[in-house]
Amino acid sequence: MPLRIPLRAFKSGSFRLSVWYSGFFISCSVLILIMTHYFLSYTLLRVDKTAIAAELGRLTTEYNFRGLPSLQRELAENKNTYRGKNPFFVRIADISNRTLYILYPELWKEFDLSLLGTNPITNGRWTYLPTMDEDFELLLLSRRLHDGRWLQLGRSSEVRDLALDQFFELFFIIIPPLVLMGVAGGTFLAARTMKPIQNMIHTVQSIVNGNYDARVPCTGSRDELNELANLFNEMAERIHALITGMKESIDNVAHELRTPMTRLRNTCEMALQADKDVDLYREALADCIEESDRILKMLTTLMDISEAETGVMKLDQKTVTLSSLLTGLTDMYQYIAEEKGVALAIHVPEALYIMVDPDRMTQVLANILDNAIKYTPSRGRVTIETKHSDGRWVITSADTGVGISPKDLPKIWDRLYRGDDSRSTKGLGLGLSFVKAIVHAHQGTIDVVSTPGKGSTFTISLPSNS
Numbered sequence: 001m002p003l004r005i006p007l008r009a010f011k012s013g014s015f016r017l018s019v020w021y022s023g024f025f026i027s028c029s030v031l032i033l034i035m036t037h038y039f040l041s042y043t044l045l046r047v048d049k050t051a052i053a054a055e056l057g058r059l060t061t062e063y064n065f066r067g068l069p070s071l072q073r074e075l076a077e078n079k080n081t082y083r084g085k086n087p088f089f090v091r092i093a094d095i096s097n098r099t100l101y102i103l104y105p106e107l108w109k110e111f112d113l114s115l116l117g118t119n120p121i122t123n124g125r126w127t128y129l130p131t132m133d134e135d136f137e138l139l140l141l142s143r144r145l146h147d148g149r150w151l152q153l154g155r156s157s158e159v160r161d162l163a164l165d166q167f168f169e170l171f172f173i174i175i176p177p178l179v180l181m182g183v184a185g186g187t188f189l190a191a192r193t194m195k196p197i198q199n200m201i202h203t204v205q206s207i208v209n210g211n212y213d214a215r216v217p218c219t220g221s222r223d224e225l226n227e228l229a230n231l232f233n234e235m236a237e238r239i240h241a242l243i244t245g246m247k248e249s250i251d252n253v254a255h256e257l258r259t260p261m262t263r264l265r266n267t268c269e270m271a272l273q274a275d276k277d278v279d280l281y282r283e284a285l286a287d288c289i290e291e292s293d294r295i296l297k298m299l300t301t302l303m304d305i306s307e308a309e310t311g312v313m314k315l316d317q318k319t320v321t322l323s324s325l326l327t328g329l330t331d332m333y334q335y336i337a338e339e340k341g342v343a344l345a346i347h348v349p350e351a352l353y354i355m356v357d358p359d360r361m362t363q364v365l366a367n368i369l370d371n372a373i374k375y376t377p378s379r380g381r382v383t384i385e386t387k388h389s390d391g392r393w394v395i396t397s398a399d400t401g402v403g404i405s406p407k408d409l410p411k412i413w414d415r416l417y418r419g420d421d422s423r424s425t426k427g428l429g430l431g432l433s434f435v436k437a438i439v440h441a442h443q444g445t446i447d448v449v450s451t452p453g454k455g456s457t458f459t460i461s462l463p464s465n466s
Protein backbone atom coordinates (compact mmCIF):
# COMPACT_ATOMS: atom_id res chain seq x y z
CA MET A 1 0.00 0.00 0.00
CA PRO A 2 1.55 3.33 -0.96
CA LEU A 3 2.40 5.64 1.96
CA ARG A 4 0.03 8.60 1.93
CA ILE A 5 1.21 11.85 3.44
CA PRO A 6 -1.54 14.49 3.54
CA LEU A 7 -0.79 17.58 1.43
CA ARG A 8 -1.43 19.68 4.56
CA ALA A 9 1.76 18.26 6.13
CA PHE A 10 3.85 19.93 3.39
CA LYS A 11 2.18 23.27 4.03
CA SER A 12 2.68 23.07 7.80
CA GLY A 13 5.00 25.46 9.65
CA SER A 14 7.05 22.51 10.99
CA PHE A 15 7.73 21.22 7.48
CA ARG A 16 8.70 24.66 6.20
CA LEU A 17 10.95 25.32 9.17
CA SER A 18 12.64 21.95 8.77
CA VAL A 19 13.17 22.60 5.02
CA TRP A 20 14.59 26.07 5.76
CA TYR A 21 16.92 24.77 8.44
CA SER A 22 18.07 21.75 6.37
CA GLY A 23 18.59 23.95 3.30
CA PHE A 24 20.55 26.51 5.28
CA PHE A 25 22.68 23.88 7.02
CA ILE A 26 23.46 22.02 3.79
CA SER A 27 24.22 25.25 1.84
CA CYS A 28 26.57 26.45 4.60
CA SER A 29 28.34 23.09 4.72
CA VAL A 30 28.78 22.99 0.92
CA LEU A 31 30.03 26.59 0.96
CA ILE A 32 32.60 25.71 3.65
CA LEU A 33 33.77 22.72 1.56
CA ILE A 34 34.06 24.88 -1.58
CA MET A 35 36.04 27.52 0.31
CA THR A 36 38.30 24.84 1.81
CA HIS A 37 38.89 23.48 -1.72
CA TYR A 38 39.78 26.95 -2.95
CA PHE A 39 42.20 27.65 -0.07
CA LEU A 40 43.78 24.20 -0.41
CA SER A 41 44.40 24.76 -4.12
CA TYR A 42 45.79 28.25 -3.43
CA THR A 43 48.08 26.95 -0.64
CA LEU A 44 49.40 24.07 -2.74
CA LEU A 45 50.18 26.51 -5.59
CA ARG A 46 52.01 28.80 -3.18
CA VAL A 47 54.01 25.86 -1.79
CA ASP A 48 55.04 24.89 -5.34
CA LYS A 49 55.91 28.48 -6.27
CA THR A 50 58.02 28.91 -3.12
CA ALA A 51 59.82 25.61 -3.76
CA ILE A 52 60.47 26.50 -7.44
CA ALA A 53 61.73 30.01 -6.58
CA ALA A 54 64.05 28.66 -3.84
CA GLU A 55 65.49 25.90 -6.03
CA LEU A 56 65.90 28.30 -8.96
CA GLY A 57 67.87 30.67 -6.73
CA ARG A 58 70.09 27.83 -5.53
CA LEU A 59 70.78 26.52 -9.06
CA THR A 60 71.46 30.03 -10.38
CA THR A 61 74.12 30.52 -7.71
CA GLU A 62 75.62 27.11 -8.53
CA TYR A 63 75.76 27.98 -12.24
CA ASN A 64 77.14 31.47 -11.73
CA PHE A 65 79.91 30.22 -9.44
CA ARG A 66 80.81 26.82 -10.89
CA GLY A 67 79.49 26.74 -14.42
CA LEU A 68 77.27 24.40 -16.47
CA PRO A 69 79.18 21.08 -16.01
CA SER A 70 79.11 21.41 -12.24
CA LEU A 71 75.36 22.19 -12.39
CA GLN A 72 74.70 19.13 -14.58
CA ARG A 73 76.60 16.95 -12.10
CA GLU A 74 74.61 18.36 -9.25
CA LEU A 75 71.32 17.66 -11.08
CA ALA A 76 72.35 14.10 -11.89
CA GLU A 77 73.26 13.43 -8.26
CA ASN A 78 69.96 14.82 -6.83
CA LYS A 79 67.75 12.15 -8.39
CA ASN A 80 65.06 12.45 -5.73
CA THR A 81 64.51 16.14 -6.43
CA TYR A 82 64.51 15.83 -10.20
CA ARG A 83 63.01 12.40 -10.85
CA GLY A 84 61.19 11.63 -7.60
CA LYS A 85 57.53 12.02 -6.57
CA ASN A 86 57.09 15.73 -7.30
CA PRO A 87 60.10 16.44 -9.51
CA PHE A 88 61.38 19.77 -10.87
CA PHE A 89 61.67 20.49 -14.58
CA VAL A 90 65.03 22.13 -15.49
CA ARG A 91 65.99 23.81 -18.77
CA ILE A 92 69.00 25.88 -19.70
CA ALA A 93 68.70 27.91 -22.90
CA ASP A 94 71.16 30.12 -24.75
CA ILE A 95 70.68 33.83 -25.37
CA SER A 96 68.33 33.07 -28.32
CA ASN A 97 66.25 30.71 -26.17
CA ARG A 98 67.58 27.54 -27.85
CA THR A 99 67.68 24.58 -25.45
CA LEU A 100 71.18 23.70 -24.23
CA TYR A 101 70.17 21.36 -21.44
CA ILE A 102 66.84 19.92 -20.35
CA LEU A 103 65.87 17.57 -17.51
CA TYR A 104 62.41 16.14 -16.87
CA PRO A 105 60.84 12.76 -16.06
CA GLU A 106 59.82 10.39 -18.87
CA LEU A 107 56.13 10.79 -18.03
CA TRP A 108 56.14 14.48 -18.93
CA LYS A 109 56.22 13.74 -22.65
CA GLU A 110 52.63 14.99 -22.81
CA PHE A 111 53.92 18.58 -22.41
CA ASP A 112 54.74 20.18 -25.75
CA LEU A 113 58.21 21.25 -24.63
CA SER A 114 59.09 22.49 -28.12
CA LEU A 115 56.91 25.52 -27.38
CA LEU A 116 59.46 26.63 -24.81
CA GLY A 117 61.87 27.58 -27.61
CA THR A 118 59.26 29.69 -29.38
CA ASN A 119 57.42 31.24 -26.42
CA PRO A 120 58.92 34.55 -25.26
CA ILE A 121 61.03 34.19 -22.13
CA THR A 122 60.99 36.87 -19.39
CA ASN A 123 63.21 37.15 -16.33
CA GLY A 124 61.40 36.38 -13.01
CA ARG A 125 57.94 35.85 -14.53
CA TRP A 126 55.65 32.89 -13.91
CA THR A 127 54.45 31.13 -17.06
CA TYR A 128 52.30 28.08 -17.68
CA LEU A 129 52.70 25.35 -20.27
CA PRO A 130 49.67 23.05 -20.64
CA THR A 131 49.81 19.38 -21.65
CA MET A 132 48.49 18.58 -25.07
CA ASP A 133 45.18 17.29 -23.66
CA GLU A 134 45.24 20.23 -21.22
CA ASP A 135 44.84 17.95 -18.19
CA PHE A 136 47.79 19.43 -16.33
CA GLU A 137 50.07 22.40 -16.73
CA LEU A 138 53.72 23.07 -16.14
CA LEU A 139 54.37 25.99 -13.84
CA LEU A 140 57.59 27.71 -14.88
CA LEU A 141 59.88 30.45 -13.54
CA SER A 142 62.78 31.79 -15.68
CA ARG A 143 65.95 33.61 -14.64
CA ARG A 144 68.70 35.18 -16.71
CA LEU A 145 72.18 33.87 -15.87
CA HIS A 146 75.28 36.05 -15.62
CA ASP A 147 76.42 35.05 -19.16
CA GLY A 148 73.05 35.91 -20.73
CA ARG A 149 71.79 32.35 -20.85
CA TRP A 150 68.42 31.36 -19.29
CA LEU A 151 67.70 28.94 -16.48
CA GLN A 152 64.08 27.74 -16.34
CA LEU A 153 62.67 25.71 -13.45
CA GLY A 154 59.19 24.34 -13.13
CA ARG A 155 56.81 21.76 -11.69
CA SER A 156 53.82 19.92 -13.07
CA SER A 157 50.40 20.61 -11.52
CA GLU A 158 49.76 16.85 -11.44
CA VAL A 159 50.58 16.31 -7.74
CA ARG A 160 48.54 19.38 -6.75
CA ASP A 161 45.60 18.31 -8.91
CA LEU A 162 45.79 14.81 -7.49
CA ALA A 163 45.58 16.14 -3.93
CA LEU A 164 42.64 18.34 -4.93
CA ASP A 165 40.94 15.41 -6.68
CA GLN A 166 41.26 13.38 -3.49
CA PHE A 167 39.72 16.24 -1.56
CA PHE A 168 36.92 16.34 -4.14
CA GLU A 169 36.27 12.63 -3.64
CA LEU A 170 36.16 13.25 0.09
CA PHE A 171 33.67 16.00 -0.67
CA PHE A 172 31.26 13.48 -2.20
CA ILE A 173 31.73 11.07 0.70
CA ILE A 174 30.94 13.86 3.21
CA ILE A 175 27.89 15.29 1.38
CA PRO A 176 25.35 12.44 2.00
CA PRO A 177 25.90 12.33 5.82
CA LEU A 178 25.82 16.13 5.81
CA VAL A 179 22.45 16.14 4.03
CA LEU A 180 21.17 13.50 6.47
CA MET A 181 22.40 15.53 9.44
CA GLY A 182 20.80 18.66 8.00
CA VAL A 183 17.42 17.00 7.47
CA ALA A 184 17.52 15.26 10.88
CA GLY A 185 18.61 18.47 12.61
CA GLY A 186 15.96 20.48 10.77
CA THR A 187 13.21 18.02 11.64
CA PHE A 188 14.27 17.89 15.31
CA LEU A 189 14.57 21.67 15.58
CA ALA A 190 11.23 22.25 13.83
CA ALA A 191 9.52 19.69 16.09
CA ARG A 192 10.97 21.33 19.21
CA THR A 193 10.16 24.87 18.09
CA MET A 194 6.65 24.09 16.94
CA LYS A 195 5.70 21.90 19.94
CA PRO A 196 4.51 24.82 22.15
CA ILE A 197 2.58 26.29 19.21
CA GLN A 198 0.96 22.91 18.52
CA ASN A 199 0.11 22.63 22.23
CA MET A 200 -1.49 26.05 22.01
CA ILE A 201 -3.49 25.04 18.91
CA HIS A 202 -4.77 21.91 20.71
CA THR A 203 -5.71 23.97 23.77
CA VAL A 204 -7.58 26.54 21.69
CA GLN A 205 -9.36 23.70 19.87
CA SER A 206 -10.35 22.19 23.24
CA ILE A 207 -11.66 25.54 24.46
CA VAL A 208 -13.57 26.05 21.20
CA ASN A 209 -15.10 22.59 21.74
CA GLY A 210 -16.36 23.65 25.17
CA ASN A 211 -13.59 22.45 27.50
CA TYR A 212 -12.99 25.80 29.24
CA ASP A 213 -10.57 24.24 31.73
CA ALA A 214 -8.03 23.34 29.01
CA ARG A 215 -4.65 25.05 29.50
CA VAL A 216 -1.38 25.08 27.54
CA PRO A 217 1.32 22.93 29.24
CA CYS A 218 4.20 25.21 30.34
CA THR A 219 7.83 24.08 30.57
CA GLY A 220 8.99 26.67 33.10
CA SER A 221 11.73 27.92 30.75
CA ARG A 222 12.06 31.66 30.15
CA ASP A 223 11.79 31.64 26.36
CA GLU A 224 9.23 33.72 24.47
CA LEU A 225 6.98 30.80 23.58
CA ASN A 226 6.73 29.71 27.20
CA GLU A 227 5.97 33.29 28.18
CA LEU A 228 3.27 33.37 25.50
CA ALA A 229 1.85 30.08 26.87
CA ASN A 230 1.78 31.56 30.40
CA LEU A 231 0.07 34.71 29.18
CA PHE A 232 -2.39 32.66 27.17
CA ASN A 233 -3.24 30.57 30.25
CA GLU A 234 -3.63 33.71 32.34
CA MET A 235 -5.94 35.19 29.72
CA ALA A 236 -7.96 31.94 29.50
CA GLU A 237 -8.18 31.90 33.31
CA ARG A 238 -9.53 35.46 33.40
CA ILE A 239 -12.01 34.86 30.60
CA HIS A 240 -13.16 31.70 32.37
CA ALA A 241 -13.59 33.58 35.65
CA LEU A 242 -15.43 36.33 33.80
CA ILE A 243 -17.80 33.88 32.12
CA THR A 244 -18.38 31.99 35.40
CA GLY A 245 -18.98 35.26 37.25
CA MET A 246 -21.41 36.47 34.61
CA LYS A 247 -23.21 33.13 34.55
CA GLU A 248 -23.52 33.12 38.34
CA SER A 249 -24.77 36.70 38.30
CA ILE A 250 -27.33 35.93 35.62
CA ASP A 251 -28.49 32.82 37.54
CA ASN A 252 -28.73 34.81 40.77
CA VAL A 253 -30.52 37.69 39.12
CA ALA A 254 -32.95 35.38 37.35
CA HIS A 255 -33.67 33.60 40.63
CA GLU A 256 -33.82 36.67 42.83
CA LEU A 257 -35.81 38.81 40.42
CA ARG A 258 -38.71 36.42 40.42
CA THR A 259 -40.01 37.43 43.89
CA PRO A 260 -39.78 41.26 43.56
CA MET A 261 -41.13 41.14 40.00
CA THR A 262 -44.10 39.03 41.14
CA ARG A 263 -44.61 41.47 44.02
CA LEU A 264 -44.48 44.39 41.58
CA ARG A 265 -46.98 42.71 39.27
CA ASN A 266 -49.36 41.84 42.12
CA THR A 267 -49.28 45.42 43.42
CA CYS A 268 -50.20 46.74 39.95
CA GLU A 269 -52.87 44.08 39.48
CA MET A 270 -54.46 44.76 42.85
CA ALA A 271 -54.48 48.49 42.15
CA LEU A 272 -56.17 47.89 38.77
CA GLN A 273 -58.81 45.66 40.26
CA ALA A 274 -59.58 48.07 43.10
CA ASP A 275 -62.11 50.91 42.91
CA LYS A 276 -61.05 54.21 41.47
CA ASP A 277 -59.32 55.51 44.59
CA VAL A 278 -56.49 58.02 44.08
CA ASP A 279 -54.92 57.33 47.48
CA LEU A 280 -54.81 53.63 46.77
CA TYR A 281 -53.26 54.28 43.34
CA ARG A 282 -50.64 56.54 44.94
CA GLU A 283 -49.81 53.92 47.52
CA ALA A 284 -49.50 51.24 44.81
CA LEU A 285 -47.22 53.47 42.69
CA ALA A 286 -45.05 54.27 45.73
CA ASP A 287 -44.72 50.52 46.40
CA CYS A 288 -43.79 49.98 42.74
CA ILE A 289 -41.08 52.67 42.94
CA GLU A 290 -39.70 51.17 46.13
CA GLU A 291 -39.64 47.70 44.61
CA SER A 292 -38.04 49.01 41.41
CA ASP A 293 -35.35 50.79 43.45
CA ARG A 294 -34.65 47.56 45.30
CA ILE A 295 -34.32 45.68 42.01
CA LEU A 296 -32.08 48.38 40.53
CA LYS A 297 -29.87 48.39 43.61
CA MET A 298 -29.60 44.63 43.47
CA LEU A 299 -28.66 44.66 39.77
CA THR A 300 -26.08 47.42 40.24
CA THR A 301 -24.50 45.71 43.24
CA LEU A 302 -24.40 42.35 41.45
CA MET A 303 -22.70 43.94 38.45
CA ASP A 304 -20.18 45.70 40.73
CA ILE A 305 -19.37 42.44 42.52
CA SER A 306 -18.84 40.65 39.21
CA GLU A 307 -16.60 43.42 37.91
CA ALA A 308 -14.54 43.54 41.10
CA GLU A 309 -14.19 39.76 41.30
CA THR A 310 -13.12 39.37 37.69
CA GLY A 311 -10.68 42.28 37.80
CA VAL A 312 -12.62 44.32 35.24
CA MET A 313 -13.54 47.06 37.70
CA LYS A 314 -11.54 50.25 37.17
CA LEU A 315 -10.39 51.50 40.58
CA ASP A 316 -9.67 55.21 40.76
CA GLN A 317 -7.01 54.88 43.47
CA LYS A 318 -5.82 57.97 45.35
CA THR A 319 -3.92 58.62 48.57
CA VAL A 320 -6.49 59.72 51.15
CA THR A 321 -6.85 59.69 54.92
CA LEU A 322 -9.09 57.03 56.36
CA SER A 323 -10.76 59.65 58.58
CA SER A 324 -11.79 61.63 55.46
CA LEU A 325 -13.55 58.51 54.17
CA LEU A 326 -15.38 58.10 57.46
CA THR A 327 -16.31 61.79 57.89
CA GLY A 328 -19.46 61.61 55.79
CA LEU A 329 -20.45 58.27 57.31
CA THR A 330 -19.88 59.13 60.96
CA ASP A 331 -22.63 61.74 61.18
CA MET A 332 -25.20 59.59 59.43
CA TYR A 333 -24.42 56.38 61.34
CA GLN A 334 -24.03 58.25 64.65
CA TYR A 335 -27.61 59.37 64.18
CA ILE A 336 -28.86 55.85 63.25
CA ALA A 337 -26.96 54.32 66.17
CA GLU A 338 -28.37 56.86 68.60
CA GLU A 339 -31.88 56.17 67.30
CA LYS A 340 -31.35 52.50 67.99
CA GLY A 341 -29.67 53.05 71.34
CA VAL A 342 -26.33 51.70 70.19
CA ALA A 343 -23.08 53.38 71.22
CA LEU A 344 -20.86 54.05 68.22
CA ALA A 345 -17.16 54.81 68.73
CA ILE A 346 -14.79 55.49 65.84
CA HIS A 347 -11.08 55.64 66.74
CA VAL A 348 -9.19 56.53 63.56
CA PRO A 349 -6.01 58.66 63.64
CA GLU A 350 -6.20 61.83 61.53
CA ALA A 351 -3.01 61.16 59.58
CA LEU A 352 -3.68 57.62 58.45
CA TYR A 353 -3.01 57.69 54.72
CA ILE A 354 -4.13 54.88 52.46
CA MET A 355 -4.17 54.49 48.70
CA VAL A 356 -7.64 53.36 47.72
CA ASP A 357 -10.55 54.16 45.46
CA PRO A 358 -12.27 56.57 47.92
CA ASP A 359 -15.82 55.97 46.65
CA ARG A 360 -15.52 52.18 46.70
CA MET A 361 -13.78 52.10 50.09
CA THR A 362 -16.46 54.39 51.56
CA GLN A 363 -19.08 51.91 50.32
CA VAL A 364 -17.13 49.08 52.02
CA LEU A 365 -16.97 50.92 55.36
CA ALA A 366 -20.64 51.91 55.09
CA ASN A 367 -21.68 48.29 54.57
CA ILE A 368 -19.65 47.06 57.55
CA LEU A 369 -20.91 49.88 59.78
CA ASP A 370 -24.47 49.42 58.58
CA ASN A 371 -24.41 45.68 59.38
CA ALA A 372 -22.77 46.26 62.77
CA ILE A 373 -25.52 48.69 63.86
CA LYS A 374 -28.26 46.67 62.17
CA TYR A 375 -27.35 43.42 63.94
CA THR A 376 -26.65 45.03 67.35
CA PRO A 377 -29.61 45.46 69.70
CA SER A 378 -30.07 48.59 71.81
CA ARG A 379 -27.61 49.19 74.63
CA GLY A 380 -25.02 47.47 72.45
CA ARG A 381 -21.72 48.92 71.26
CA VAL A 382 -19.97 49.27 67.90
CA THR A 383 -16.28 50.24 67.76
CA ILE A 384 -14.18 51.03 64.69
CA GLU A 385 -10.40 50.95 65.22
CA THR A 386 -7.25 50.92 63.13
CA LYS A 387 -3.68 49.76 63.67
CA HIS A 388 -0.54 49.23 61.62
CA SER A 389 0.73 45.66 61.61
CA ASP A 390 3.29 43.85 59.41
CA GLY A 391 3.33 46.59 56.80
CA ARG A 392 -0.47 46.62 56.49
CA TRP A 393 -3.30 48.78 57.74
CA VAL A 394 -5.77 46.80 59.81
CA ILE A 395 -9.29 48.21 60.25
CA THR A 396 -11.55 46.41 62.73
CA SER A 397 -15.25 46.75 63.34
CA ALA A 398 -16.32 45.10 66.58
CA ASP A 399 -19.93 44.93 67.72
CA THR A 400 -21.72 43.40 70.65
CA GLY A 401 -24.58 42.25 68.44
CA VAL A 402 -26.41 39.02 67.75
CA GLY A 403 -23.33 37.32 66.26
CA ILE A 404 -23.30 34.76 63.48
CA SER A 405 -23.89 31.04 63.97
CA PRO A 406 -21.00 28.72 62.97
CA LYS A 407 -23.32 27.22 60.33
CA ASP A 408 -23.87 30.64 58.69
CA LEU A 409 -20.32 31.90 59.09
CA PRO A 410 -18.80 30.43 55.88
CA LYS A 411 -21.85 31.42 53.83
CA ILE A 412 -22.17 35.11 54.75
CA TRP A 413 -19.78 36.05 51.86
CA ASP A 414 -21.97 34.34 49.25
CA ARG A 415 -24.10 36.49 46.99
CA LEU A 416 -27.67 36.99 48.14
CA TYR A 417 -27.12 34.93 51.31
CA ARG A 418 -28.91 36.12 54.41
CA GLY A 419 -28.61 34.52 57.82
CA ASP A 420 -31.75 32.85 59.17
CA ASP A 421 -32.02 35.38 62.00
CA SER A 422 -31.64 38.33 59.62
CA ARG A 423 -34.63 37.73 57.43
CA SER A 424 -36.71 40.11 59.56
CA THR A 425 -34.24 42.95 58.94
CA LYS A 426 -33.95 44.93 55.71
CA GLY A 427 -31.26 43.84 53.28
CA LEU A 428 -30.38 42.18 50.00
CA GLY A 429 -27.76 39.73 51.18
CA LEU A 430 -25.23 41.37 48.86
CA GLY A 431 -23.39 43.70 51.29
CA LEU A 432 -20.62 41.34 52.40
CA SER A 433 -20.10 39.85 48.88
CA PHE A 434 -19.56 43.41 47.67
CA VAL A 435 -17.23 44.25 50.60
CA LYS A 436 -15.11 41.14 50.02
CA ALA A 437 -14.86 41.70 46.23
CA ILE A 438 -13.79 45.36 46.66
CA VAL A 439 -11.27 44.58 49.42
CA HIS A 440 -9.75 41.81 47.27
CA ALA A 441 -9.60 44.20 44.30
CA HIS A 442 -7.42 46.43 46.54
CA GLN A 443 -5.17 43.43 47.31
CA GLY A 444 -6.59 43.29 50.82
CA THR A 445 -8.22 40.60 52.96
CA ILE A 446 -11.28 40.48 55.16
CA ASP A 447 -12.03 38.05 58.01
CA VAL A 448 -14.67 37.68 60.66
CA VAL A 449 -14.70 36.24 64.13
CA SER A 450 -18.13 35.88 65.72
CA THR A 451 -19.78 34.37 68.78
CA PRO A 452 -23.57 34.00 68.61
CA GLY A 453 -25.22 36.22 71.17
CA LYS A 454 -22.00 38.08 71.95
CA GLY A 455 -21.03 39.90 68.77
CA SER A 456 -18.86 39.92 65.68
CA THR A 457 -15.53 41.44 64.73
CA PHE A 458 -14.79 42.11 61.07
CA THR A 459 -11.10 42.74 60.20
CA ILE A 460 -10.03 44.38 56.96
CA SER A 461 -6.34 44.32 56.14
CA LEU A 462 -4.95 46.52 53.34
CA PRO A 463 -1.38 46.84 52.12
CA SER A 464 0.19 50.07 53.44
CA ASN A 465 0.90 51.27 49.92
CA SER A 466 -2.61 50.42 48.72
Ligand code: ADP
Nearest residue numbers: 371372375412418419422427428429430431432
Ligand atom coordinates in the same frame (compact mmCIF):
# COMPACT_ATOMS: atom_id res chain seq x y z
P1 ADP B 1 -27.62 41.65 54.54
O1 ADP B 1 -27.09 42.40 55.71
O2 ADP B 1 -28.28 42.51 53.55
O3 ADP B 1 -28.47 40.50 54.95
P2 ADP B 1 -24.88 41.01 54.05
O4 ADP B 1 -24.25 40.41 52.89
O5 ADP B 1 -24.43 42.34 54.46
O6 ADP B 1 -26.41 40.98 53.77
O7 ADP B 1 -24.70 40.02 55.26
C1 ADP B 1 -24.93 38.65 55.07
C2 ADP B 1 -25.35 38.04 56.37
O8 ADP B 1 -24.28 38.08 57.30
C3 ADP B 1 -26.46 38.78 57.05
O9 ADP B 1 -27.70 38.35 56.58
C4 ADP B 1 -26.23 38.44 58.51
O10 ADP B 1 -26.81 37.18 58.78
C5 ADP B 1 -24.76 38.27 58.63
N1 ADP B 1 -24.07 39.46 59.19
C6 ADP B 1 -23.40 40.41 58.55
N2 ADP B 1 -22.87 41.31 59.40
C7 ADP B 1 -23.22 40.93 60.62
C8 ADP B 1 -22.98 41.44 61.92
N3 ADP B 1 -22.26 42.52 62.15
N4 ADP B 1 -23.52 40.77 62.97
C9 ADP B 1 -24.24 39.67 62.78
N5 ADP B 1 -24.49 39.13 61.57
C10 ADP B 1 -24.01 39.75 60.50
